Amino acid sequence: MERYLNKGIKQVIIEFPAVGSILDEYNIGCTLCGVGACLLKDIVEVHNLSPEEERELMGRISKVIYPDRVVEIPVTQRKNGGAGAGEVKYSPPMQGLVDEHTVIKRLLAMIPFIIEDMEVSRGEDRALVLGTVDFIRSYADRYHHAKEEDILFKEFDENLDIIKVFNEDHKIGRGHVKAVIEALETGDNRSIKEHLAGYRELLKGHIKREDEVLYPWMDRNLSTSQIGRLFAGFINVDEQFREVRAKQGAFVKTLEKKYKYEEVK
Amino acid sequence: MAFEGCPGSRMAHFQDKEAQDDTPAAKVKSQLRQWPVQLHLVSPLAPYYQGADVLLSADCVAYALGDFHTDYLKGKSLAIACPKLDAEQEIYVEKIKSLIEDAKINTLTILIMQVPCCSGLLRLAEVAAQSANRKVPIKYIIVGLQGEILQEAWV
Ligand SMILES: [Fe+2]
Ligand SMILES: [Fe+2]
Numbered sequence: 001m002e003r004y005l006n007k008g009i010k011q012v013i014i015e016f017p018a019v020g021s022i023l024d025e026y027n028i029g030c031t032l033c034g035v036g037a038c039l040l041k042d043i044v045e046v047h048n049l050s051p052e053e054e055r056e057l058m059g060r061i062s063k064v065i066y067p068d069r070v071v072e073i074p075v076t077q078r079k080n081g082g083a084g085a086g087e088v089k090y091s092p093p094m095q096g097l098v099d100e101h102t103v104i105k106r107l108l109a110m111i112p113f114i115i116e117d118m119e120v121s122r123g124e125d126r127a128l129v130l131g132t133v134d135f136i137r138s139y140a141d142r143y144h145h146a147k148e149e150d151i152l153f154k155e156f157d158e159n160l161d162i163i164k165v166f167n168e169d170h171k172i173g174r175g176h177v178k179a180v181i182e183a184l185e186t187g188d189n190r191s192i193k194e195h196l197a198g199y200r201e202l203l204k205g206h207i208k209r210e211d212e213v214l215y216p217w218m219d220r221n222l223s224t225s226q227i228g229r230l231f232a233g234f235i236n237v238d239e240q241f242r243e244v245r246a247k248q249g250a251f252v253k254t255l256e257k258k259y260k261y262e263e264v265k
Numbered sequence: 266m267a268f269e270g271c272p273g274s275r276m277a278h279f280q281d282k283e284a285q286d287d288t289p290a291a292k293v294k295s296q297l298r299q300w301p302v303q304l305h306l307v308s309p310l311a312p313y314y315q316g317a318d319v320l321l322s323a324d325c326v327a328y329a330l331g332d333f334h335t336d337y338l339k340g341k342s343l344a345i346a347c348p349k350l351d352a353e354q355e356i357y358v359e360k361i362k363s364l365i366e367d368a369k370i371n372t373l374t375i376l377i378m379q380v381p382c383c384s385g386l387l388r389l390a391e392v393a394a395q396s397a398n399r400k401v402p403i404k405y406i407i408v409g410l411q412g413e414i415l416q417e418a419w420v
Contacts, residue, residue: 091419092402224404225318225340228371231402 001062001071005041008161012040018064026057027212039161041074046162046217051075091222093230094215096238097152100144101207106252107135111200113259115193120184129184129192131251136177136199139248143241145170151233155226156218166214169206173199273349273380279411296338304346305356309363316369317342321361321390322376323383329412330376337376337406348385361393365401375405379415391420 004012013020028047040061049057054075062071090098111132120126149170153163176199183191222230238245255261299313304321307314320341327333327345344364346357364370375390377383387405394403403420 089418224372224374224402227402228318231400232371235400 001065001073004065005074006039009040009043012065016064019061022057022060022064026053042161047213048216048220088212088216090215091219091227093152093227093234094219096234097144097147097215098211100139100147101211103249103252104140104144104203105207106256107132107140107248108200108203109261110252110255110259111196113261114255115196118189118193120187120189120192126184128255129180129196132196133177133180133184135248135251136173138244140203141170141174141177143237143244145173147234147237151230151237152218155222155230162214162217166206166210169202173202173206176202271382273382277410282411293334296334296340297343299342302343302345304344304360305351305353307344307360309360309368311368313342314364314368314370316371318372318374319344319364319368319370320374320376321346321386323347323378323386325378325383326376326408329378329410330408331412337374341374342370346386346389348389349382354389357389358393358396361390362397365394365397366399369399370401373401373403375403377405377407379407379409387420394420 009023013023023043026047026049028043055073058073062073065071114128114132118125118129120129149167153167156163158164158167176195179195180192180199183189183195219227299307299311301307318341320338320343322337322343322345324345324347330337344360346354348354351357361373365373373390373394375387377386390403394401405416405418405420406414407416409415
């Protein structure tokens with residue numbers, strides 16, 4: 001079992017697809033993760049399972065890997081008890097990031113409306129796509145993702161698989177935006193739709209995993225002093241991006257009005 | 266239920282608790298890095314508060330919490346007060362406000378006992394924080410009479 005505990009989760013799932021389904025049952029979305037480099041033994045800590053859940057989950061996984069023998073499973077050593085997943089209460093700086101996610105999710109919800117019947121040769125449609133790209137670049141990327149990459153992730157070892165996974169998503173997102181801009185120049189409607197939809201799918205999953213897995217895990221591992229440092233760093237960035245926040249907040253509102261879409265509460 | 270008076274001063278005797286013999290291998294070193302510590306006596310302008318992670322502890326906490334020095338005081342600057350007995354608590358509010366604004370502290374952690382009157386210290390800190398023109402993360406930790414941690418959360 002030790003051998004598999006130290007293996008990347010994607011590898012384990014490829015070898016034993018049933019393990020993927022078991023993880024899905026516990027709402028651990030490794031099957032959906034693009035990178036999957038986390039080690040099997042890290043999954044328990046990262047997802048903050050209770051000791052009971054951990055025993056049950058690891059017992060089932062070991063049955064899949066070794067159907068005909070009983071295996072001794074080492075219990076994960078955890079810093080902060082492993083309270084089990086309950087209602088998440090974020091530290092103040094993390095709560096700020098979660099609030100920004102809410103704004104980004106509201107924009108993501110508008111994308112299907114924007115790309116439906118879109119025809120970029122029409123001025124209005126073109127302006128909507130440009131506005132969306134501007135939101136993604138300035139608010140989601142230069143403001144929010146930069147906060148994560150330049151401040152938050154710097155508090156952790158950037159060689160950790162879990163950090164790499166989220167950095168990788170940011171890169172893929174930038175790829176989608178670049179493709180949208182290129183397609184705007186050539187007037188390629190299909191490619192614009194494809195990449196905006198792709199961006200939406202990517203970010204939806206990315207934000208969900210940050211809210212439910214990454215941030216709670218980080219909060220459990222950050223010291224009070226680090227929380228203070230993050231808080232001060234974020235306030236600084238918030239000041240610098242005051243105008244961007246106001247402008248893009250208004251843009252989302254305009255879209256919600258246009259498509260008569262109720263605000264995400 | 267009969268009226269038993271103020272829960273903050275109600276008597277309790279933890280008889281089943283023998284003098285505990287789990288003495289650490291080495292002597293526990295003091296983590297205190299300043300003097301004075303009482304909130305009326307300290308100045309928010311003291312160098313040890315500048316940019317610091319500050320622990321504002323109710324007086325009784327240090328006696329209940331076995332690991333006070335190693336787990337809570339370590340790395341922090343301290344102020345202590347009693348929200349039940351101390352006089353002139355409006356000065357406390359001003360001092361906490363000054364810690365946030367002038368000493369530009371990094372974080373504030375409020376350590377209080379579970380007895381109801383102790384939450385007054387948290388309220389003082391909240392009033393001070395609301396009136397300050399700067400924001401810092403504030404955490405509170407509630408300690409049980411036998412030193413157990415009952416709650417730990419960000420305000
Ligand atoms: Fe992210
Ligand atoms: Fe994010």
